[in-house]
Amino acid sequence: MNPRKKVDLKLIIVGAIGVGKTSLLHQYVHKTFYEEYQTTLGASILSKIIILGDTTLKLQIWDTGGQERFRSMVSTFYKGSDGCILAFDVTDLESFEALDIWRGDVLAKIVPMEQSYPMVLLGNKIDLADRKVPQEVAQGWCREKDIPYFEVSAKNDINVVQAFEMLASRALSRYQSILENHLTESIKLSPDQSRSRCC
Numbered sequence: 001m002n003p004r005k006k007v008d009l010k011l012i013i014v015g016a017i018g019v020g021k022t023s024l025l026h027q028y029v030h031k032t033f034y035e036e037y038q039t040t041l042g043a044s045i046l047s048k049i050i051i052l053g054d055t056t057l058k059l060q061i062w063d064t065g066g067q068e069r070f071r072s073m074v075s076t077f078y079k080g081s082d083g084c085i086l087a088f089d090v091t092d093l094e095s096f097e098a099l100d101i102w103r104g105d106v107l108a109k110i111v112p113m114e115q116s117y118p119m120v121l122l123g124n125k126i127d128l129a130d131r132k133v134p135q136e137v138a139q140g141w142c143r144e145k146d147i148p149y150f151e152v153s154a155k156n157d158i159n160v161v162q163a164f165e166m167l168a169s170r171a172l173s174r175y176q177s178i179l180e181n182h183l184t185e186s187i188k189l190s191p192d193q194s195r196s197r198c199c
């Protein structure tokens with residue numbers, strides 16, 4: 001029998017209204033795409049199990065609504081997340097300009113750790129002709145922040161799996177190094193603890 005490790009990770013997807021967050025998630029989890037737009041009211045969760053190396057990962061991915069009126073409410077869901085997908089629409093300049101705010105909102109809810117919090121940026125709808133955000137501009141933003149960038153299309157299923165799995169793999173590495181640090185700390189602590197118990 002394969003003694004595969006099992007890890008549960010919470011991921012979130014955030015970004016402005018209508019950029020395609022729900023569509024990206026449905027493409028990744030269900031391999032489906034809908035042209036009709038149904039805004040996400042608050043948040044919803046989808047799960048997917050994937051295998052990375054010797055680990056079975058259960059991804060719980062929180063889809064959040066981009067409407068302004070939900071911003072403070074959805075930000076309460078960021079807490080405890082292991083990684084984040086930031087999304088914008090390459091045909092919507094405002095959605096790109098709003099990224100600093102979305103990123104700031106997420107980082108404000110994350111407890112700072114030695115290991116940096118994993119994020120990836122997805123520029124969605126590259127199947128459309130009327131692009132407003134050049135690839136180099138988005139890449140420049142990501143370079144400054146040390147975040148990987150993917151140009152994607154939820155509609156045509158371009159780069160979607162690669163982007164989600166890059167985030168999952170970074171979130172898993174962070175989870176493992178936090179776990180190792182905890183174990184090292186408890187090994188360091190245990191001799192003192194046993195001494196104090198016996199004296």
Ligand SMILES: Nc1nc2c(ncn2[C@@H]2O[C@H](COP(=O)(O)OP(=O)(O)OP(=O)(O)O)[C@@H](O)[C@H]2O)c(=O)[nH]1
Nearest residue numbers: 018019020021022023035037039040066125154155
């Ligand atoms: N052409 C094209 N349209 C897309 C793509 N992804 C999403 N859409 C369309 O964009 C619209 C909005 O998509 P959603 O996935 O609902 O966007 P959202 O970011 O979840 O929106 P909120 O929940 O309101 O924040 C829908 O009509 C989708 O069909 C894409 O890659 N290409």
Ligand SMILES: [Mg+2]
Nearest residue numbers: 021022039040
């Ligand atoms: Mg949505």
